[in-house]
Amino acid sequence: MVESTNLEQIKIGKLRLIMLMKNIKQALEASVIAGEEILDTSFEHVYASDLMSDVLAFGKPNSILLTGLATQQAVISAHMAEFKGVVFVRGKLPKDGSRNFAINHQLVLLSSSMDMYDACIKIDSALHKRTKIKTTGSKESRNEEMVLCQEFEILGDDFTSAGVVSTEIKSILKKIGFDPKLIRRVAISTYEAELNVVMHANRAKVILSVTPYCIEVIVDDAGKGIPDIDLALQAGYTTATDEMRAMGFGSGMGLPNIKKNTDQLQIQSEVGKGTRLECKFFI
Amino acid sequence: MTLEQLCNKIDLKKMSQFTDKEINGVFVSDMISDVMAGAKSGNLWLTVQTHKSIVPAANLVDVSAVIITSGKQVPPETIELASKHDIAILSTDLPTFEIVGKLYAIGIQDS
Amino acid sequence: MSQNNHEWEMTNIQFGFIVYEKCYQTNELRTFFSIEDNPILGDRYREGRKHWTRMENAQSFRFDLKCKKTGELVKFNDLMGLMYCTGCLPDCELDKLRLQYEAANTMVIVAFGFFPESLEKHIPPKKLGILTDYFNQRRNSRRSRIKVLPFNLIKDLSKCRGEFLHDVNMLTKEPPAPRRKPLFE
Numbered sequence: 001m002v003e004s005t006n007l008e009q010i011k012i013g014k015l016r017l018i019m020l021m022k023n024i025k026q027a028l029e030a031s032v033i034a035g036e037e038i039l040d041t042s043f044e045h046v047y048a049s050d051l052m053s054d055v056l057a058f059g060k061p062n063s064i065l066l067t068g069l070a071t072q073q074a075v076i077s078a079h080m081a082e083f084k085g086v087v088f089v090r091g092k093l094p095k096d097g098s099r100n101f102a103i104n105h106q107l108v109l110l111s112s113s114m115d116m117y118d119a120c121i122k123i124d125s126a127l128h129k130r131t132k133i134k135t136t137g138s139k140e141s142r143n144e145e146m147v148l149c150q151e152f153e154i155l156g157d158d159f160t161s162a163g164v165v166s167t168e169i170k171s172i173l174k175k176i177g178f179d180p181k182l183i184r185r186v187a188i189s190t191y192e193a194e195l196n197v198v199m200h201a202n203r204a205k206v207i208l209s210v211t212p213y214c215i216e217v218i219v220d221d222a223g224k225g226i227p228d229i230d231l232a233l234q235a236g237y238t239t240a241t242d243e244m245r246a247m248g249f250g251s252g253m254g255l256p257n258i259k260k261n262t263d264q265l266q267i268q269s270e271v272g273k274g275t276r277l278e279c280k281f282f283i
Numbered sequence: 284m285t286l287e288q289l290c291n292k293i294d295l296k297k298m299s300q301f302t303d304k305e306i307n308g309v310f311v312s313d314m315i316s317d318v319m320a321g322a323k324s325g326n327l328w329l330t331v332q333t334h335k336s337i338v339p340a341a342n343l344v345d346v347s348a349v350i351i352t353s354g355k356q357v358p359p360e361t362i363e364l365a366s367k368h369d370i371a372i373l374s375t376d377l378p379t380f381e382i383v384g385k386l387y388a389i390g391i392q393d394s
Numbered sequence: 395m396s397q398n399n400h401e402w403e404m405t406n407i408q409f410g411f412i413v414y415e416k417c418y419q420t421n422e423l424r425t426f427f428s429i430e431d432n433p434i435l436g437d438r439y440r441e442g443r444k445h446w447t448r449m450e451n452a453q454s455f456r457f458d459l460k461c462k463k464t465g466e467l468v469k470f471n472d473l474m475g476l477m478y479c480t481g482c483l484p485d486c487e488l489d490k491l492r493l494q495y496e497a498a499n500t501m502v503i504v505a506f507g508f509f510p511e512s513l514e515k516h517i518p519p520k521k522l523g524i525l526t527d528y529f530n531q532r533r534n535s536r537r538s539r540i541k542v543l544p545f546n547l548i549k550d551l552s553k554c555r556g557e558f559l560h561d562v563n564m565l566t567k568e569p570p571a572p573r574r575k576p577l578f579e
Contacts, residue, residue: 048379050313051331058353058378066380068317069453070409090321092409095430115321116311117329120383307534314561316455319476320407324534336557339478342501343540343559345533368501369537 019043019126019148020172021085021108024064027122028112030087034099035108042175043084048120052077059083064108066119070094072101079105089116148176149209154194156202156223165206166190169217172208178215182281185261186215189279192254193219200224201274215281225271233259233267284391286348286371289327292389293382294375295350299362301371304347309386311379315340322346327386329379335361342368352379400461402468402528411451412474412560417444425474425509427456452560459528468524472517477504477545477556486549500539503529504548504556516544 022039025032032039045063049055052073055065061082067074070092078086079101085108088094093111102109112119150172152165170187174180190206197204201223209216226232232255259265264280287303289295307325312318313332322328324345330337333355341349348371351357357372365372375382410429416422422444428451437448454475459468479502481489492502505525507517522542529540548554 046380048311048383049331050317054313054331054353068312068314090317116379117309117383120311120380121387124380124384124387302537304537305534314453315559316409316453316561319559320404320409320455320457324532336478336559339501339503339557340559342538343476343503343529345537 019123021064021110023126024085024087024123025110027126028087028110028114028119030110030112033088033094033109033111034102035085035106038106038108040171040175041084041108046120046123047083048116055081055083066116066123068092068116070098072098074098075101075107075109079107084108085110087112087119089114089119148172149207152206152208154197154204154206154219154221156198156200156204156221162194162198163191164194166194169206169208173210173215176210178283182215182283186217186279186281189258189261189281190217190219192258193217193277193279196254196275197221197223213283215283217277217279217281219277219279220274221276222274225273226267226269226275227271229267229269284389286373289348289389289391290373293385295373296375298351298357298372298374299365299370301348301366301369304371306347306391309383309391310346311383318344318346327391329382331355331379333357333361335364337361338364338368338370341365341370347371348373350375350382352377352382399463400466400524400527401463402459402524402531403462404457404528405460405467406458407455408457409453409455412454413451414449415446416449417446419443419445423509427454427471427474427508450562452558452562454560459524468521470521470525472507472512473525474506474508474512476542476559477506478559479504479556482555483549483553486547486554488543488545488547488549491543491547495541498539499537500541503540503542503559504545505542506545506558512545516546519544 019042020039021035021041021043024030025039043062043064045060046066047055047059047063048066050067050069052069055077059065059081063083065074065078065083065086066089067086068088068090070088071094075086075094075098088109088111091111091113094109099109114122152168154165166187169190170183173183173186197219201221204219204221207218234256258277258279262279263282266278267275269275284306285303286301286306289306290297305325306327308323308327309329310318310322310326311329312321313330315336318328318340322344326346328341328346328349329352330349331351331353333351335358337349338361351372351374354376357374362372377385408429410427413426413428415424424446439446456471456473458470460466479488479492481492483489488504495502505517505522506512522544526540526542529542
């Protein structure tokens with residue numbers, strides 16, 4: 001069971017980089033040659049090489065290969081070494097044989113016009129940025145190794161988009177292989193927070209970070225703020241409009257429900273400026 | 284930044300004898316054809332290739348140094364030829380992706 | 395080194411394979427540039443009295459040079475590749491020149507045309523001059539110069555162990571051999 005192994009390794013605090021193919025596509029401004037429908041696949045290591053004997057000898061499973069070698073051997077070697085995908089750099093494009101092989105063997109193939117150095121930097125920077133976000137988190141998580149950190153945006157006043165971010169977060173956590181009960185708590189808390197943003201703020205940034213010991217969801221909005229946090233935490237307290245309540249929202253259960261589902265909740269709020277929720281879930 | 288300054292900032296083993304040179308960007312490839320087609324004068328060339336033909340290729344495109352990554356053993360004939368042509372061969376145990384991160388962190392930009 | 399008003403840059407770069415085929419009946423070698431995806435080694439076929447066997451696929455590229463100032467385009471589709479002279483043959487004309495150039499801090503690079511046509515029709519010296527200019531113009535360092543010489547100066551092609559600036563062994567699953575075989579053996 002791959003999933004349980006993942007969880008095991010997270011528990012013992014081993015750093016595992018988890019990024020998704022689509023993150024790479026975005027960071028490298030790459031075009032998709034094969035595997036459009038499996039861009040949600042995660043990978044854990046990056047291997048930059050044009051030498052296939054090295055890929056086979058030293059490549060770790062669940063890696064992506066960055067290479068300038070646009071031949072079928074590159075794709076076959078990546079498959080043999082249990083890689084998740086191949087990114088061809090310097091604008092190199094593999095031919096149909098490689099594409100068909102990739103489709104048949106569930107490999108993602110991307111092509112980027114960046115050179116290898118640039119491509120490595122972009123991926124490295126994406127990771128680096130993630131590590132930086134970590135220091136803005138609360139004290140306890142600062143010295144922990146970051147396994148994953150991802151940022152999302154919620155736009156206010158749009159009920160139709162409520163749930164997009166929580167659904168995304170849920171599917172990421174599911175892929176890592178966390179306990180469904182834990183995922184449920186995270187998903188519910190995030191969804192409640194998302195609804196609050198949609199109702200009361202213009203926009204918010206959501207940061208999901210996973211360390212070996214803790215899942216943290218930070219929701220930072222630029223909204224009207226909460227005048228009395230203790231009051232807001234009481235069940236039934238609501239400032240929702242009639243229109244919102246007519247849609248079945250705003251029953252005043254949002255923050256209490258978040259509190260119930262998190263292991264640790266911190267709320268900072270300033271009227272007229274915004275609210276920041278830090279929800280922690282211990283693994 | 285020069286090669287000497289680079290070696291003071293990052294742990295790189297000096298394999299050949301060379302005079303100090305100015306670094307201008309980085310080119311990462313294990314293919315000689317890519318290097319000949321794409322590398323620029325002054326680039327640091329990162330590769331796992333250690334065959335002695337990297338030396339004439341490095342000289343032809345005028346790279347500032349070849350950095351052999353992943354702790355690959357460099358054959359004495361490669362080192363000898365490099366020293367003869369004043370080509371800097373440096374070596375690191377880190378794989379290519381990781382040494383790129385270090386180069387970028389000390390401010391070596393793409394050219 | 396020629397003084398001139400050109401500033402050359404590489405253009406029309408295309409990656410592919412240099413395919414080496416040999417006929418064991420006549421001991422002829424022929425080479426061509428291929429852009430196929432999946433090179434096949436050991437491919438055999440008959441053509442009249444000749445039996446061609448594919449010996450090697452070396453990854454390489456072809457290019458043209460274009461002058462940034464005048465727009466002049468010089469095609470190099472007749473250039474099979476470049477080789478570094480290792481001084482392997484005694485009394486080789488090329489090696490003698492190499493030693494002279496090296497004494498003047500210049501590295502000699504040998505230009506090869508495709509086989510068999512270039513054995514008869516050499517790459518024009520003017521083009522090799524342009525290639526020499528290109529390599530020297532793009533150099534920042536005063537470390538050394540480059541001189542491109544034609545392969546027909548080599549004393550005995552069948553014994554030459556010069557190092558081609560091609561990529562071989564990129565596709566194998568074995569580590570590369572320490573020493574290459576002479577291509578024309």
